[in-house]
Structures are given as C-alpha cells and as structure tokens.
Amino acid sequence: MAAPLVQEAGTAPGTPGHEEQELEEKPSRGRARIGRGLDRYALILAFAAIIIAFSASVPSTFDTVANLSNILGSQAVLFILTIAVLLPTIMGDFVDLSLGASLGVSAMTIAVLNVNHSVPIVYACLAGVGAAIVVGLVNTVFVVYYDNNPFIITLGTMTIVEGVTFIISTNATVGVVSTGLSNWVYTNTFLSIPLEFYYALAIFVAVWYVLSFTPVGQKALVIGQARDVARLSGFHVNRQRAWAFVIGAAIAGFAGIAYAGTYGSVAPTAGSAYILPAYAAVFLGATAIRPGRMNALGSLIAVYFLATGTAGLELLGAQAYIQQIFYGAALVVAVAFPTVARKRIFKRRKTPILPRSTAAGS
Amino acid sequence: MSEQFGGRDGASSPERHGQDAPRRGETPALVARRISKSFDRTRALDGVDLSINRGEVVALVGQNGSGKSTLVKILSGYHEPEPGGELSIDGVDVPLPVPPGMAGEIGLSFVYQDLGLNGGMTVLENLNLSLRVRHGLGAWSPIWWRRERREAERVLRLYQVSLALDARARDLAPVHQARLAIVRSAHDLRRFQQASGGHSSIMVLDEPTVFLPEGDVRFLFDLIRTLVSLGGSVLFVSHDLAAVREIADRTVVFRDGRKVAEMLRGDFDEDELVNLIVGAATPRRSSARAEATEEPEDALTLDEVTSRSVAREAGRAVPAAAAASGPSRSERTIRVEGLTGGRLRDLSFALAPGEIVGIAGLIGSGAEDVPYLLFGSEAATAGTLEIGGETLSIPQLTPSEAVRKHLALIPADRKQFGLGLELTVWENMVMLVQDDHFKRGVFRRDELVEIARKGVVDFGVKPPRVDVRASALSGGNQQKLLLAKWLLAGPRLLIAHEPTQGVDVGARRDIYRIVRRAAGADAMAVVWVTTDFAELEEVCHRVVVVSRGRESGELQGDEMTEDSIGAAVLRQLEEVG
Numbered sequence A: 001m002a003a004p005l006v007q008e009a010g011t012a013p014g015t016p017g018h019e020e021q022e023l024e025e026k027p028s029r030g031r032a033r034i035g036r037g038l039d040r041y042a043l044i045l046a047f048a049a050i051i052i053a054f055s056a057s058v059p060s061t062f063d064t065v066a067n068l069s070n071i072l073g074s075q076a077v078l079f080i081l082t083i084a085v086l087l088p089t090i091m092g093d094f095v096d097l098s099l100g101a102s103l104g105v106s107a108m109t110i111a112v113l114n115v116n117h118s119v120p121i122v123y124a125c126l127a128g129v130g131a132a133i134v135v136g137l138v139n140t141v142f143v144v145y146y147d148n149n150p151f152i153i154t155l156g157t158m159t160i161v162e163g164v165t166f167i168i169s170t171n172a173t174v175g176v177v178s179t180g181l182s183n184w185v186y187t188n189t190f191l192s193i194p195l196e197f198y199y200a201l202a203i204f205v206a207v208w209y210v211l212s213f214t215p216v217g218q219k220a221l222v223i224g225q226a227r228d229v230a231r232l233s234g235f236h237v238n239r240q241r242a243w244a245f246v247i248g249a250a251i252a253g254f255a256g257i258a259y260a261g262t263y264g265s266v267a268p269t270a271g272s273a274y275i276l277p278a279y280a281a282v283f284l285g286a287t288a289i290r291p292g293r294m295n296a297l298g299s300l301i302a303v304y305f306l307a308t309g310t311a312g313l314e315l316l317g318a319q320a321y322i323q324q325i326f327y328g329a330a331l332v333v334a335v336a337f338p339t340v341a342r343k344r345i346f347k348r349r350k351t352p353i354l355p356r357s358t359a360a361g362s
Numbered sequence B: 001m002s003e004q005f006g007g008r009d010g011a012s013s014p015e016r017h018g019q020d021a022p023r024r025g026e027t028p029a030l031v032a033r034r035i036s037k038s039f040d041r042t043r044a045l046d047g048v049d050l051s052i053n054r055g056e057v058v059a060l061v062g063q064n065g066s067g068k069s070t071l072v073k074i075l076s077g078y079h080e081p082e083p084g085g086e087l088s089i090d091g092v093d094v095p096l097p098v099p100p101g102m103a104g105e106i107g108l109s110f111v112y113q114d115l116g117l118n119g120g121m122t123v124l125e126n127l128n129l130s131l132r133v134r135h136g137l138g139a140w141s142p143i144w145w146r147r148e149r150r151e152a153e154r155v156l157r158l159y160q161v162s163l164a165l166d167a168r169a170r171d172l173a174p175v176h177q178a179r180l181a182i183v184r185s186a187h188d189l190r191r192f193q194q195a196s197g198g199h200s201s202i203m204v205l206d207e208p209t210v211f212l213p214e215g216d217v218r219f220l221f222d223l224i225r226t227l228v229s230l231g232g233s234v235l236f237v238s239h240d241l242a243a244v245r246e247i248a249d250r251t252v253v254f255r256d257g258r259k260v261a262e263m264l265r266g267d268f269d270e271d272e273l274v275n276l277i278v279g280a281a282t283p284r285r286s287s288a289r290a291e292a293t294e295e296p297e298d299a300l301t302l303d304e305v306t307s308r309s310v311a312r313e314a315g316r317a318v319p320a321a322a323a324a325s326g327p328s329r330s331e332r333t334i335r336v337e338g339l340t341g342g343r344l345r346d347l348s349f350a351l352a353p354g355e356i357v358g359i360a361g362l363i364g365s366g367a368e369d370v371p372y373l374l375f376g377s378e379a380a381t382a383g384t385l386e387i388g389g390e391t392l393s394i395p396q397l398t399p400s401e402a403v404r405k406h407l408a409l410i411p412a413d414r415k416q417f418g419l420g421l422e423l424t425v426w427e428n429m430v431m432l433v434q435d436d437h438f439k440r441g442v443f444r445r446d447e448l449v450e451i452a453r454k455g456v457v458d459f460g461v462k463p464p465r466v467d468v469r470a471s472a473l474s475g476g477n478q479q480k481l482l483l484a485k486w487l488l489a490g491p492r493l494l495i496a497h498e499p500t501q502g503v504d505v506g507a508r509r510d511i512y513r514i515v516r517r518a519a520g521a522d523a524m525a526v527v528w529v530t531t532d533f534a535e536l537e538e539v540c541h542r543v544v545v546v547s548r549g550r551e552s553g554e555l556q557g558d559e560m561t562e563d564s565i566g567a568a569v570l571r572q573l574e575e576v577g
Helices: A003-011 A016-057 A065-074 A074-088 A098-116 A121-145 A150-169 A179-187 A197-213 A215-225 A227-232 A237-263 A272-283 A296-315 A321-348 A355-361 B012-024 B070-074 B124-125 B136-141 B143-157 B174-196 B215-227 B240-248 B270-280 B283-291 B309-316 B318-326 B367-374 B397-402 B415-416 B426-429 B443-457 B475-487 B505-522 B532-541 B563-575
Strands: B032-037 B042-052 B055-061 B086-089 B092-094 B106-112 B201-204 B233-237 B250-255 B258-264 B334-341 B344-351 B356-360 B380-386 B390-394 B407-410 B493-497 B525-530 B542-547 B550-556
Touching: A016 A321, A065 A074, A065 A197, A074 A098, A074 A197, A074 A215, A074 A237, A074 A272, A098 A121, A098 A150, A098 A237, A098 A272, A121 A150, A121 A179, A121 A237, A150 B136, A179 A197, A179 A237, A197 A215, A197 A237, A197 A296, A215 A227, A215 A237, A215 B356, A215 B426, A227 A237, A227 B124, A227 B356, A227 B415, A272 A296, A272 A321, A296 A321, B032 B070, B042 B055, B042 B070, B042 B233, B055 B070, B055 B240, B070 B106, B070 B201, B070 B233, B092 B367, B106 B174, B124 B143, B124 B174, B143 B174, B174 B201, B174 B215, B215 B233, B215 B240, B233 B240, B240 B270, B250 B270, B258 B270, B270 B563, B334 B367, B344 B367, B344 B525, B344 B542, B344 B550, B356 B367, B356 B505, B356 B532, B356 B563, B367 B407, B367 B493, B367 B525, B397 B407, B407 B475, B415 B475, B426 B443, B426 B475, B443 B475, B475 B505, B493 B505, B505 B525, B505 B532, B525 B563, B532 B563, B542 B563, B550 B563
Parallel strands: B055 B233, B055 B250, B106 B201, B201 B233, B356 B525, B356 B542, B407 B493, B493 B525
Antiparallel strands: B032 B042, B032 B086, B086 B092, B250 B258, B334 B344, B334 B380, B380 B390, B542 B550
C-alpha cells in the first residue's frame, strides 16, 4: 500500500545499493583518464585508416588531385555551416535547428534578387547574409531574452523560414545566378582547390582563434559547461549567447553564398539537407582533440572525415545516399564507443573492485 | 482552534480508532532503545531512547549536530545504527538497520523539508502517487480517474484541506504544498492502517515549517491535530520553538547525541528549553568562555567534536587581537542598509575592511538569502550597499556589476554555482583574471597556467595539479579552489555561504586560515553566513543574528560563543513568533 515509500527509501542515496554504484564509478574514472588519450586521437586514427583503405582499394581514382579537390571543395558549404552550428552549441544552447533554413533563405534571397530582379551580385549577397542575420536575431529574442528552450524555438523558426523561402521563390528552383559569383566561389581554383574552400578555411581560422585563443572563447566554454557558474562569475552570459546566435546565423548566410555559387541555381529546400550533417560533424568533432567538449579543430576533422568517407564510398561504386548511412553510423559509433567500452569493463570485474592501476590492463 | 474540527467530518473513522485505542493503549506506537551512531570519530547518537504513544505529538528539538536528523535517518533506513539498538513499532520488533523500503510497510511515513512533491503534476496525481508504484501485472491495471477523484475529494474533506485537484503542485502557495505533502503522507498511512487492521502509524515531520511564511505555520497545526484524532502519531522535528509549544504533547531535547530532557505540554518553559538545547545556562557558560580566551588550548571542551580545536589552533592570534580591540564604528566603511528581499526584511549592518562578520540564523530565517541578494544574483526589492565610497542600489545589482565592484561570492552549492566541474583546475582558478592576460591579440595561457600552478600551492589544493578536472578533487579541495578563484581577483568584500559544508576537518582549518590571511593582509571584509555556530565563534569578529527575516541582535567579543549564538537565534523566534 505504502509502496512509494518503499521506492523512495530504496533509491535514496546512501542505501547499500547506491554505495555500491558509487564505488564502481571510481575505478571507471581512473580508467577513463587513461582512455582519454586514446579517445582524443581515435577520430584521427579512423580518418587515417579510411584513407589507407580507400587508397589501397581504389588507388587510381582516390589518390588523385581531382579527388582531393572534390573532397575539399564540394563540402565547403557543409564546412561553413558546421562552423555556424558550433557557435550556439558551444555556449550550451545545444540546437539551433534554424541554421539550415538560414542557409536556404540566404541562398534563395541571392538567387531571387540577382536573377529575377537583376540586383548586382554583391548587393544580393549582402541581402542574403542580412536575411540570415534577421533569423538569428529572432532566435536571440525568444531564446535568450525570453529564456525559452532553444530546441522548440528554433524548430519553429526553422519551419517558418523554410516556408518564407518557398514564398519568395514562388515554389520553384531559381537560377542561374551570376557567373561572377560561381567563378569566385567554385570555378576559380588555387592549388587546384576551389576558392570556397579557402573562404571556409578563413572563417574557420577566425572562429578557431576566438574560441581557442581569447578570453572570450574561454568564457564561452565556461558558459557552455556551467552556465550558473559563469553568471555568478560576472560573465555577460546572455550577451555572449546572443552574439553566438547572431554570428552563427551570419555564417550560415555565408554558407548560403557558397551554396548559390557552387550550384548556380537554388532549390527552395536547399538548406534542410545540410543541417543534420552539420550537427553530426559538430558532435563527432566533440569526441576528438578535446573529448567531451565541442571544439573547432575537432569539427574541422569531423567534416572532412565524413567527406572523405562518402567520397571514397562513391568511388567504390556506392550510391550517393550511402552518405547518410555513413554519417549516421560514424556519429553513433563515435559517441557510443567510449561508454560501451566502459560498460564492458564494468561487467568483467563486477565483484571485487580492483585498484585503479589494474584498470590499464583491460 | 482545531478541536471544533475534530470529528465533524469522517466521524466514523475517529470513532473506530477511538475504540481501538484503549485496547492497544498500553503499547506505545514507537519505541526506540539504545540507538547509537558514529561518523568517523564523531558520536552523532549515543544510546538514545525514544518512545511515542498512540495519538501523541512528540517534538524533537536540538541544535544542528545534536543527532535529531541522524535519528530520523535511522528510522527511515538511510543510516545503519550501531549494534545493540532496538526498535519496535506497535509492540512488534523491527530489524535494525531498517531494511530499505520497509519504513512504509511498518507504518512510518516521512515528510521532509523539500516535501517531495512533483511540481509538474496536479494535486490529484501527487496525492495518489503511491498507487502508481506497482510491479508486475499490477503496473498494467487501469487508472479509474473518476473514482480516484471522488476518493481524493473525500480525503481532502476528511483532513479539512481545500485544494483544487487539478492545480499543479508548483503553482500552490508554500503552505498549501506543505499541507498537500502532509495529507498525502497521512493518507498513505491510513491506507496502511486499514490494510493492517488498525496498526499504529507514525508520521515524521522533519522541519516542515522552515520555508513557510510567518503565520502560515498555524494552518499545519489543524492538520496535525486532525491526523492525531484519526489515530496517528507524529514526530515533529523542528527548530521553531513557537511551533513546538503550540503543537507538541511532549518535547524531547537532544544535545550532542544524547537525550537531555523531556518536557510535557504543561511544563513547557521556553527559557529552560533554550538552555537545555544549547547546553547550559548561557550566562555562566559565556563567562567561562571569557576566562578561557586567555588560554585557548584549555578552553576546548571535550564535547566539541567539530573542527574547532584544530581550527582554533590554526588561527587563534588573529581573532583574539581583533575581537579584543575590534575596528571602531567609523572604520566600518562597507555598509549594507535596509536589505529586503526573499525572506529578509530591512537588514542593515556594516563592516570594516579586514573584518569578518558572521550572519547567524536558522534555516528559513532569511540569513541564507543574504549572500545572493547582496551579490545581485537573486532579486532584492530594496537596499543599498556602500562600498569603496560608492553607494550601490542592491535591487539593480547584477553579478557582473558585483564582480566589477570587487565583491566575491562563495555559494553554498559549489557544484551548481561555484565551479565548472568538467573544467580543469586551472580553467576554474583563472576565470576572473584571464582578461588581464590577453595582450595584443595573444592569449597568454602559459601565464594563466603558471598563476594556477602557484595558486594550487598557495591555497593548498591537493593534488597540486592544474590540468585535472575539478570534479576529480575532494570537496575540501574544491572549496579551496573556489576560494582561490575569487581571492585571485582581490575582492574588497567576500561573501561566503556555508563555506565549509561537506568539508573535512583539515580542509576546514585551511579554509579558515586562507580567509583570515586574505582579510588581514588585503583588508578584505568578509560576510560569513552559516548555521554552524561553532564556526562563527571560531572565525568571526562579530556576529549579526537574523530571525524571521529581521536583525535580532549582535554579538561580539566574549559574549559571542557557540552557545550564546544558538540561544540568540532560538530566543528571537519566540519573541517574534
């Protein structure tokens, strides 16, 4: 009858069952520390492994400059969007789903202004980035100032912006955007790699510098890891979150320029295909370099790990949609592997808890 | 007040129990004998006896660390007592330690300070939560909402409580939440009673009144009286002597793990009770302390098992000198005027640079709001802070403004508010000074790591490594790290809330030393808020006593002893309440 009391007392911390659990936690921590060195480079090792595997199986097509150019160039749009995604995520606002839609609306604005209204391409691009920034501002107002759940708000703004994109495109693919843009984005190359890769790299270096080599980045880390601590340490938590949303949206707008330049014509659904791969890259990147933390360098590696994997699979003859399976599988394996490995170790030495030093053996 | 309610509703049940009671009357509802419990070398409970009769309200009073909560936790099965103790309920022996989950099956129910309600669920759902926990096929039996509703309405009527069944628990006023929790517990006990054929049931109320607004406490008393009239017994654990006087048939006083006195309702004498709680007649004790200040080592009483002895040794020179002379009033350049917010009403005090001022108050008195209001992290409604020749409006203060004005906050909940546990030691330590190490576009991380390296040595953080996560440190070392973080920023006013909570004796001593050194050397004023009055005696130059949200006295010099602080916080409650 008084069953809940049974439950409450049983699960209360300090009851024998709980203590046992805690004791088990401890050796795992020591073990995790040893594992961390491996965790950190696991993605890079996997990257190296797939390069070697593809080089061995399809050397005639994989080991070519054209392939390298394809991998680095074709994924520049995703690369730029990944950097955009990184910003709010690192601040602990785990999702800004609307960034894909921002990419789409930016690309569509450029296409519509340039093609339908003959606006010079430079102004069209500015307008595209401006449209993306507006989306970022709306998110900021509702998520940061009115303190709502970012998932729900950005789910809403994503849907709205996608709808708006359909309206301004009148539900049709718009093209062909000025060749000036595609020349400067995709056609012209430097060291055989399309210029857009270098634009992406420039944005990456700027973000990487701010996040990793300035107090602002260090504060962003604290805000993401422990928001209350940041607030009580006098950090301008909301101001910094707001900047993350707005700059993230602006970078998504740049990704829209790259998209318009790369493909020449813009479909109304352009953005939605990119957002989830970008998140996959960010979370995959969080397992590398600084495991457990979203980090710029890890994201860079993750993007090109995924790009190389899909390019290699296509060269092996796989269909384009295999990309999806590869992305998903890589994410699940990378995120789950450390915890699965730890659980297995638990099971092996369930009863006597061995001192930490023996953990290295397993 | 409640007698008139007594048996108006639910008349049948009280009568049934009324007939039951005499037959079983000789057997007390609960008997505990020779219950002992030690933590490390601290004797928390030393051969305690306690009995509760059927239909009796027994109040359990005592200071922090007197063993009250330990006893409650032994009854709930949370702690394992030492062998030799006995517990019987309704004449039936209960094995000790109480097996997990058994408390409910033997007619014990607990309502703790946090009430254990699910805020997002409705009153009805909360009330019937215990029916939802079923195993096996029972988990699949349907919920008859309409029947449960009727039943719930009946129960609320029975206990004279009117609550909207569809209101969400978190939307209720605190007093209604408390009533809901008590009714739920009472109803669970009644289900048990009915199933077991009139077995005794005991409700343990562990400080249920501390967060209730003044005056609202009375609403609970009617409920407790109804409960008793229905055949239940109550163990009422409280600091609030006014509430105890009102509701308890018998008052049991614990001190230092022993039962030192029992007082029947008729003999209730508040002055005597305060003396019993704090240890002795206060005047005598404080004069003894006064003599002892000359020879601190001898002054150590054996019954103090806290860090006191060690701590006293570590830093005795400073407070002795300061307490003797003390900064004069004109030196007190840091002034808090009319601080209002949370449970606090119009609190004013002043500090001199280098002075450590304690704020003493029981839980719920408003003392625990002082740090967060003063730092701007919780909204104050009024008050000013004068610091460094500037007058700041506290309602407009934000944490970032506070940091800029060189205030520092050591929050009690260090895991949530103090440290980024997943961040490394150095990242935590340099959090407030890192801006100074960004020059011409270069972030001098090496300098920061060097600062942290020096910091862990200076502040005695062990292990003295800067690249491990803060979560890997022990509680004491986390606290030292937190202090280091703030002291590196050179604050003018350090506000510490329970800074030695969950900290071992050695680290406690280090923390006292660190704060004293910083206060003395850097002319940093300190506001030290804690319910550990021995610590206040140990560390502070002066203590401001807060009760019911208001300042109720100030103690300093020889009159500032653990016992006198303990007596002051209790006494003030009665006068106001």
